Amino acid sequence: MTRPTLQDHLEGWSQADALRRDIASAVIALADAGRQISELLAAGPLAGALANVRGYHADGDSQKELDVITDDLVREALSEAPVALFGSEEADAAVVLNPAGTLAVAVDPLDGSSNIDTNATVGTIFSILPYIGTDSLLQTGRAQLAAGFLLYGPQTALVLTVGDGTQIFILDRASGAFLLAEQRALVLPETAEYAINASNLRHWDVAIRCYIEDCLAGADGPRGKDFNTRWVASMVADVYRILVRGGVYLYPGDARRGYGHGRLRLVYEANPVAFLMEQAQGSATDGRLPILDIVPEHLHQRVPLVFGSRAEVERIARYHRDAAAMPERSPLFGRRGLLRA
Structure with missing residues (x-):
């Protein structure tokens, strides 16, 4: 059975809608950054002292070497997409990427960075909003156009919603493509x-x-x-x-x-x-x-x-x-x- 790629899924969803095509472009850019981050994490200490503390945020949280690297990778990838405003955990304020863009994107480039040197799962979280000016990232969560995260563990996964259910894609190392693994993930209503x-x-x-x-x-x-x-x-x-x-x-x-x-x-x-x-x-x-x-x-x-x-x-x-x-x-x-x- 041939599984649809992330690109296939987004092309079918966006079709002739200009804003949807822009959203798809931003998601593809994030997936590209995630692929690079996944390779870096897979190398572990062979890639250098990625868990070294580089500095501290104003609230006292430490900033690791890999926090800075992943922030740079995500920002660089999104600079090629129609993203007007970019906000990151690693920066005090949002920055303009593409003044002609239609989107605002907020990212935690490396969630769980305290686990970098323990070989535990970490990830990249993102939120995509319509660009409505300098305060675009201060809209309520109901305004989100898309959201998701990349998970770097035994598998590299991309979990995504564009407002039509929640999908799970898995990175196929052989082809470099994210392949659809779950068309509609559902959280069980009851749990123990x-x-x-x-x-x-x-x-x-x-x-x-x-x-x-x-x-x-x-x-x-x-x-x-x-x-x-x-x-x-x-x-x-x-x-x-x-x-x-x-x-x-x-x-x-x-x-x-x-x-x-x-x-x-x-x-x-x-x-x-x-x-x-x-x-x-x-x-x-x-x-x-x-x-x-x-x-x-x-x-x-x-x-x-x-x-x-x-x-x-x-x-x-x-x-x-x-x-x-x-x-x-x-x-x-x-x-x-x-x-x-």
Whole structure:
């Protein structure tokens, strides 16, 4: 069976529509950059000390050597596409690429860069918006024309939505083409698997703590079933797993300094993931409200993020909105139980 290529898929989707052709051009450019990044990552330490810290962002996050390299590769690729405005995690402000362009693109060039030297999965996340002026990247996530991410792991995958479902393409090393592997990825509505960094338990608010305690209680607790925990510490890997087999991911705001409003970036991390999730019949919120309805205030705005199987995302929102929505709890798993920090 011959699988359609990414190029075939986008040509069939765009046809005679000029804006769609521009979107297709930007996606192809991102795929080209991803192919180069994949080769670089595959070389690991043979390509140099890619995990070395090069500097620090204003918020204290470190900038690795490979962060800078991938940013350059993505920017160079998009400069050949009809992209008027480019925003990146690696730059303080958006820059103009092609003044005649019709699109604005926001990118996290290397999500999970703390894992560079551990041979763990990392990725490139992107959001494509209509260009409407200098504030184009501050539109709500509902305005996105396309979004997705490249995943660099045992396979190099491109997960994409252009507003017509969520597709998964896999890089064929022999031909260099991204081939369609899943025409319509769907997130299972129910799950027994969650992803969260449990080392931060003592900093969580009551709703998150109670939700996780209920999951940990398993079949003997208020949920009446056992749950598994999965946490890769590279968000794109968790997104991909949830698209393949369901689950829920939580990166809440917490009581630590600088984490009260969440830690993931709205424009180029949360929004594209939320678009992919909704197109795959999943859901994404900040713990309470849909991510795609939040109006960005600046390029690097941070938000809490909960996404995945719709039933669990909705349950977590109920826990936040109304304490009465939480199940009755036995003394063992109550707020002053064994799991109290």
